[in-house]
Amino acid sequence: MFAPNWIAASAGAISLKTPTCLLLTPDGKFDKFGYEAEDKYADLALENQHTDYYFFRRFKMKLHRNPSLNRETQIEEEGGKTLPARTVFAHGINFLKDHALDKLRLQGTQCEDWEVRWVLTVPAIWSEAAKQFMREAAQKADLTNDQLTIALEPEAASVYCRTVPNAMGDNTFEPGSKYMVVDLGAQNRYFRKSETEGIQNQDKTETKANKQNTYNTVTLCSIGGTADITVHEVQENGALRELHKASGGAWGGTRVDSALEQLFIDIVEEDVWSKFKKRHGGDYFELFRDFEVKKRTVKMDDDKKLTNMKLPLSLKDLYEEMKPGEKFKDAVEDNEMYSGRLKLLGDKMRVDQQLMKGLFRDPIDKLTDHMRQILTLPCLRKKPSILLVGGFSESPIVQETIRENFPTCTVIVPNEAGLSVLKGAVLFGHRPKTIASRVLKYTYGIAVSKPFIEGHHPPEKRCESTYGAICRDVFHKYVEAGESVGLDESQSVSFTMAQGACMSRVRVYTSADRDPMFVTDEGCTLLGEVTISLDNPSMSTNKVNVGLTFGGTEVSLQANTSGRTFGANFDFLS
Structure with a gap:
């Protein structure tokens, strides 16, 4: 497994990560990424030639803070100008893709674009819309859907830490053991040029050892600023079961x-x-x-x-x-x-x-308060180990504060904690079924109409139809918040399309409540629409079965009906 070094030329330093910075030319074309973007923008500023360029810094966090994310979302660069967010992210992903392929070819690994399984990492606390946004940005960078896997960052780190030796012994990850993964993003590790000899020798050894292997999984991972927390239990077969829904906040470095x-x-x-x-x-x-x-x-x-x-x-x-x-x-x-x-x-x-x-006080206080709440769960009465990963976890004050606040828990900081997500995502790309089940953050359901019941349904929801009085906007629940669902477990519902209709849209909603009554209740949010297109609407049956799978890193859709074939897609973005 190989991770490149990034050179900050102006500082005379080398880092295992590069900042999420992008420089575009005045006409919006790609120019530089990472440290090179910072250095060139600084040089342009010295000559006062930077004002027409687009310089985006730490733009990954823009998705986390945007509850109204859509395909037309604009993001602002350092000078105040804006561009479509999808364009900006696509430039960044395209650079990382080309950089990875170039590195592989330099090492003598000949591979074509179509031979590579690309893994794109995202925080587990991101919304379905943000995940779809990243997938569409990747498509704009010429990564096809069948080549692309979305990996959740704390899960990738968990997979990595179970694979590499740890100082606490193998019993940390034996069947039945539980551990909390705390992924703290956004802190770089720097090596001054005079200190890199050992690293270069290590890379040479690793490269030599890997020449016999096929490079077919590449991770695209950029620096973020989130604290991403999940809790895993090791199953008898070695797979991981999530015990608590992924949670966290913008509490990184x-x-x-x-x-x-x-x-x-x-x-x-x-x-x-x-x-x-x-x-x-x-x-x-x-x-x-x-x-x-x-x-x-x-x-x-x-x-x-x-x-x-x-x-x-x-x-x-x-x-x-x-x-x-x-x-x-x-x-x-x-x-x-x-x-x-x-x-x-x-x-x-x-x-x-x-x-x-x-x-450090604000992010660390918020982090420890949140961890303390999670550790009160009944399933964690026997205190789990705490696995600190991500660049910010390498800070001594972070490690000492966690140990001081949770003295009954074993705190583990693996070697190369800042690269745990990156390397774990490569392993996840090979073994995506390592995570056997996940806990849902929200209740999922669709908007349906049901026969109106006097005294039970509110009058304002009454609507007359050819079938009589109906109650509209009823929340038909698929699964509820806090429920554990298997990787391939699907929940389905059947509904009847209008006779002769060739297309139907089904609105899917989420709620933090376990059992909302209507999709218009406070806290309910329109997640997206399922669009169903029938090839032969003239056939007699118009009963459609729509199934949603919630156990993966993304919500997926299946739709079918007896005797018909049709296309369906799930759109989380407006």
């Missing part, structure tokens, strides 16, 4: 970066910071690349230590240019919010350790 950014805004004010980002993009990126390294030095029990952060001279000069008569040093050291906690020495800002730890 990017929240710490946002807290640091707010600290600088508090010091220099919004106008200076905004101009600094636009005018001195290279310094801005280098500041946060340096901060990624500093994150790994913050520990719970080291209150006397000060963290030295190198500040760009351009920020000081810009502040004093925009605030005539004011000194940058005074702005740092005399700020009321951080009095006595910051000190400027030359080009270094010394940060009090309590303040540094405070940058």
